[in-house]
Amino acid sequence: MGYTSNGGRSFSRRWVLGAGATTLLTTGLSACGSGGGSGSGGSTLTAFVYGDDAVKVQQAAVDRFNTSAAAKKAGGKIKLERIPGSDYSPKLRTAMGSPGAPDVFFNWGGGSIKPYVEAGKLIDLTDVIENDEVLKKGFLPSVLAAGDLKGRHYGVPMRGMQPVILFYNKSVFAEHKLQPPTTWDQLLDINAKLKRAGITPFALGGSDIWPELMWLEYLVDRIGGEKVFRRIQDGDAEGWGDPAVLKAAEMVRELVDDGAFGSKFTSVSYVNGGAPAVFAKGKAAMHLMGSWEYSTQLGKFPDFAKKELGWAPFPKIEGGSGDARNVVGNPTNYWSINARVRNKDAAIAFLKECASRTYARDLVANGDVPTTSNAALLLGDAPNPEYARFQYQMVEEAPAFTLSWDQALGDELGTKMHTEIGKLFAGKSSPGEFVAACKGLK
């Protein structure tokens, strides 16, 4: 799983049974439906969406679209289906293999849609976007590109940006007269000082593994630049042999051996609130996490979020060739269109809604930072404008925004890579073994 704020993709046996039943049901139902003949009252397209708090923004967009002139012209309406977050990926996978497939669906771009693209189930939107002023100019280019697959667009950005940010505890920093690190040496220096003071430098939800992945993503990017992972993402497993990957893995081992994450991080989880609590309670001074850490803390420890939560970009690494302005994380989420869509015009008309000012305003009000090019003007209305502006600038100025590796590689490779990262952090494999194992992934 990428960094979805609700975290893991764990699902229960009950889910599996439920999914089977659902598939049977939807298959059966749609089989009945097709016999009944559609067409009366225009076509209604279904859109699968990740069902968390942000879904109200999409619901509002759907409601607006359904009564718009564009919908009337295209002769179609949208019906939103919210799917609980932890079930989203497997549910989408089962649905896409059945007649009950959605016409439009939420995804993470990149590798998360690769199997669908390879199975010929998605519409290539490259020409549509190129030929449409609204879509072409509506979004930040780095964000639009980050969801690409081999240079082709299959999705239109539809949610807030989720860059990975170095969060810190302001009062701990003030107490020990520290500044957020801008270079790796400073980070190591702070690390040493905090350890002497008996404070774990970094909170880390190691049992989920994806928080560990964030460290590697930034280290590899700062050391070797975004091209290192781009090569791997494009299918060249030899890319894991880049010296930057080995160097990053060695730096990870140094941090772990040095106690930068404390001694218990392998059994701490982010999803169940363990790591955020360690951080908020001052047991750890910093936390490398996606931008949703702010809302997580606001929900669980509001005082901490409002008064003590500080944020900074990931420091640069001396001698590294990567641009220190580069960002990793989830650029955003995307809408993609099923190749067997019942009304392509209506689907595309709906996607244009996501570039509108009203839509961006809704996202901002919900605490998200939109990826639209006009977003900067709206950020004053955010629940925390300072934080929103920091995020927006970070992404806008980033020469490259690398999609979370697990999302970029897709489920199969991503899962296997998680295993290797878990082993590296837990000390079950050396940096050299890590690189060798990753090169063998296929």
Next chain:
Amino acid sequence: MSKAATKAGPTAGSKPARARAGRPHAAWALPGVLFFAFFAIVPMALAFYLSFTEWDGLGDPRPVGLDNWSRLLDDPRLTQSLWLTVLLTVCSWLFQTVVSLLLGVWAAGKQRNRAVLSAIFFVPLLLSSTAVAVLFYALLDPNFGIIQKDTLGSSSGAFLAIVFVGGWQFMPLHTLIYQGGARQIPAVLYQAAAIDGAGRYRQFFSITLPQLRHTITTSSVLIVVGSLTYFETVLILTKGGPGTDTAILPYLMYEAGFKSYDFGYASAIASFLVVAATGLSLLLVRLTGFGSMRSTREGM
């Protein structure tokens, strides 16, 4: 197992005519057979078929012959998994058998407090495995739990936690089985032994244990097959970690199927598990002489 036992039971020694009169028509078994076929046999056959294909859940499965099976043989993770599964089975068997045998024999007594305590011991079995695992996960939280140690983060700690939590949950069942078994032992045996001057321990090892040998087999088969298919606890407590140190076979299968969407390979692992579990339980029954159905009361 239970099917074989019920089939063998009533037929033994009964006259054909009486059997025909006193037993229901075979058609009565139809709903059960259909249910079993639809929910056990068909999926099993389907999984076996899928093990010879490549399928990511989209489109149609593509036949790949023995690819998944040869991959299975070459996979270093499978070797580790197999070893872990065997280790887990052995440890669970030892832990659960020893404790529930003693508890069961003790609970077979007649004092009132035993009945009350037995009822309390039974409680964990009423909870779902998921609830039990979630509960222990919270208790083992390294920063906010009751044991503030990196239990689940160390290989041995995580493994022992799985053995313990599984034992905690399933021992009540086995205790119940042993309690029932122990109550079946005729009191005359103990009275005779007491006259001969046998003490408590001598009575336990010379009467109780031998008399319980079929009970031990029954309980062991359940524990062994149960441990082979152990899943929720691993998923919730450790997710196979740290590293891959608790990734037992069923977890490996889940990961291949529902995280990597590599259903062909997952099906190969599943088929392998079915074969291994069936083979193992048959072997257990054969070795212990359970199948021959000789009574423990022979010669009495």
